[in-house]
Amino acid sequence: MKFVAVIRQVPDGESRLRVQGDRVDLSGATMILDQMDEYAVEEALRLKEKHGGEAVVVGFGPERTEEAIRTALAMGMDRGVHVVYEGFADPVAVAEALVEVLKEEAPTLVLTGGQQADWDSQALGGALAEALGVPVVAWTTALELEGDTAKAKHDLDEGAEWVRVRLPAVFTTQQGLNEPRYPTLPGIMKAKKKEIRKVQARLTPKVTLISEEIQEKSRLGKILDGKDPVAAAEELVRLLHEEAKVI
Amino acid sequence: MVLVVLDHDGNRLRKGSLEALTRARDLAQALGGKVAGVLLAEEKAPVEEARKYVEVLYTATLGPYTAEKWAAGVLKAAEASGAKAVVAPSSRQSRAYLGRVAYALRAGLLEDTLESRLEGGEVHATRYAYLNRVTQRVKAALPVVLTVKPNTTPLAEPLGGEAEVVALSVPEVPTVEVLERLQEEKKGVSLTEADVVVTGGRGMGSAEAFGLVEELAALLGGAVGATRAVVDAGWRPYAEQVGQTGKTVQPSLYIALGVSGAVQHLAGMNKSKYIVAVNKDPEAPIFKHADYGIVGDVHQVLPALIEAVKKLKD
Ligand SMILES: Cc1cc2nc3c(=O)[nH]c(=O)nc-3n(C[C@H](O)[C@H](O)[C@H](O)COP(=O)(O)OP(=O)(O)OC[C@H]3O[C@@H](n4cnc5c(N)ncnc54)[C@H](O)[C@@H]3O)c2cc1C
Numbered sequence: 001m002k003f004v005a006v007i008r009q010v011p012d013g014e015s016r017l018r019v020q021g022d023r024v025d026l027s028g029a030t031m032i033l034d035q036m037d038e039y040a041v042e043e044a045l046r047l048k049e050k051h052g053g054e055a056v057v058v059g060f061g062p063e064r065t066e067e068a069i070r071t072a073l074a075m076g077m078d079r080g081v082h083v084v085y086e087g088f089a090d091p092v093a094v095a096e097a098l099v100e101v102l103k104e105e106a107p108t109l110v111l112t113g114g115q116q117a118d119w120d121s122q123a124l125g126g127a128l129a130e131a132l133g134v135p136v137v138a139w140t141t142a143l144e145l146e147g148d149t150a151k152a153k154h155d156l157d158e159g160a161e162w163v164r165v166r167l168p169a170v171f172t173t174q175q176g177l178n179e180p181r182y183p184t185l186p187g188i189m190k191a192k193k194k195e196i197r198k199v200q201a202r203l204t205p206k207v208t209l210i211s212e213e214i215q216e217k218s219r220l221g222k223i224l225d226g227k228d229p230v231a232a233a234e235e236l237v238r239l240l241h242e243e244a245k246v247i
Numbered sequence: 248m249v250l251v252v253l254d255h256d257g258n259r260l261r262k263g264s265l266e267a268l269t270r271a272r273d274l275a276q277a278l279g280g281k282v283a284g285v286l287l288a289e290e291k292a293p294v295e296e297a298r299k300y301v302e303v304l305y306t307a308t309l310g311p312y313t314a315e316k317w318a319a320g321v322l323k324a325a326e327a328s329g330a331k332a333v334v335a336p337s338s339r340q341s342r343a344y345l346g347r348v349a350y351a352l353r354a355g356l357l358e359d360t361l362e363s364r365l366e367g368g369e370v371h372a373t374r375y376a377y378l379n380r381v382t383q384r385v386k387a388a389l390p391v392v393l394t395v396k397p398n399t400t401p402l403a404e405p406l407g408g409e410a411e412v413v414a415l416s417v418p419e420v421p422t423v424e425v426l427e428r429l430q431e432e433k434k435g436v437s438l439t440e441a442d443v444v445v446t447g448g449r450g451m452g453s454a455e456a457f458g459l460v461e462e463l464a465a466l467l468g469g470a471v472g473a474t475r476a477v478v479d480a481g482w483r484p485y486a487e488q489v490g491q492t493g494k495t496v497q498p499s500l501y502i503a504l505g506v507s508g509a510v511q512h513l514a515g516m517n518k519s520k521y522i523v524a525v526n527k528d529p530e531a532p533i534f535k536h537a538d539y540g541i542v543g544d545v546h547q548v549l550p551a552l553i554e555a556v557k558k559l560k561d
Contacts, residue, residue: 011377013510019381092354114492120374122346126314126342126345126347133421135421135422155339159428159430159486165422165423204353207386210383213384220537223529229551232541234555236552239539244500244539
């Protein structure tokens, strides 16, 4: 069996974002393995631990993405493939770039994060599934293999459902599915020796990024001292009623 | 031709469909074409209502929702109508199955857009990125698949005619088998549509303490939200989670009680008009994102807030 996790590297959400010209400038940001993709890596590892076989991490993005692939290797993935591409790429183009590698790997199943923490896209799972001609289960919160099928629970817009799907299939991952492990020191040492195969991305971008702008709404920041809770609460309610006019 | 995917609850079109229609009509006008609708249903669909909004209506009854069947239905309608653009309301489900559609059409996918227009044969749009912190301007050549972020666009009015209804024959596709549907219990105002949201975080300390959160929400005619920490602790259902993996809300008033203000939480609420925070830690990140706040113990402040709101109402 072969379990593939598709990952990207993104800025840590807590790090300060700057805009330089008309692009987000990531040079000062801490870059991490997308936390949504971490659930995919963890699930691939658990499936391998339970059912045997191989766990492969496929990373898409610029040279620095190799760090995120190393993180996944340090968590325990067996080997990596890095599809190298500089710049913005929409999910259809990313799927185009990954389909050849994924077909070659012929995985039992493919996992990837439910939403990207940089471009906020939720479509990669669906696009990959279409590229591979297999079903997709989005926002998975439970996953078990049963022979050549999988039983999974996933979220819908309203509620959730249990499904059964013939493998191979694509699953998008999220919180609740598992608790991602931390890389251990021996894991980090071992990861240095694991193979990362480099592939130049072949894709035709379908979406062009024109500009990016930080638009964090400036807030009033009127913070009251709550030592006298009754007085503070009354003042807050007055402000919400008279100034903000929202109650 | 522009194709609009009409989302519904079996009885009525959802509000998001009327927003998507407005965008689809704008694009169709710029392209000099018409608007066709596609109405996919598990069993029942508001066909008569939908006919009033479009010039041709494609329908198919497909059984339980799966991304594959819905993608196949939209693709079939796109083919039948010769659409150059597919417009749909943005939802978790639509963003998953339209990834399939966009790939199949090798189309530019513009997800969760705030606005869109045709310019020099390309569709330009704006959308949020980086967990809702950045606004991106993007463009794609036709064909495009575009989803419309809720509450961004005026609602379309009926056209005054009744569209011809065309039943689609959707091909069988390999898909998932739905074993069991777990319905969310619905009570009070819907979280994503509420104009006031009162969210409790781990600082509330217990599931029982949410009784007061519910009371304040009810007084303000709003809905209760929760952080992931609260959902993980089992104090509140996942349906109430606000954030990157939960729901995105944009009320006039968002009250965060005992919430630290992690980015993944902010991603679901940082576009609210006014943000209010109550936290005992003056250094809590939430205060940087708040219009009003109280530094204090939520167990003392919340009962006082409830009393103050009651007093105001009298
Ligand atoms: C991939 C990913 C996705 C995620 N998605 C989401 C999501 O959708 N939604 C979400 O919410 N989180 C999400 N998270 C988790 C997020 O990072 C935070 O862990 C979470 O939001 C913290 O919840 P909290 O603020 O309730 O708890 P804490 O961080 O524990 O904060 C509790 C706060 O309460 C205050 N407090 C304690 N006692 C009192 C008191 N008596 N009175 C007043 N204040 C008090 C404390 O000072 C503190 O600031 C996600 C994380 C990841 C990695």
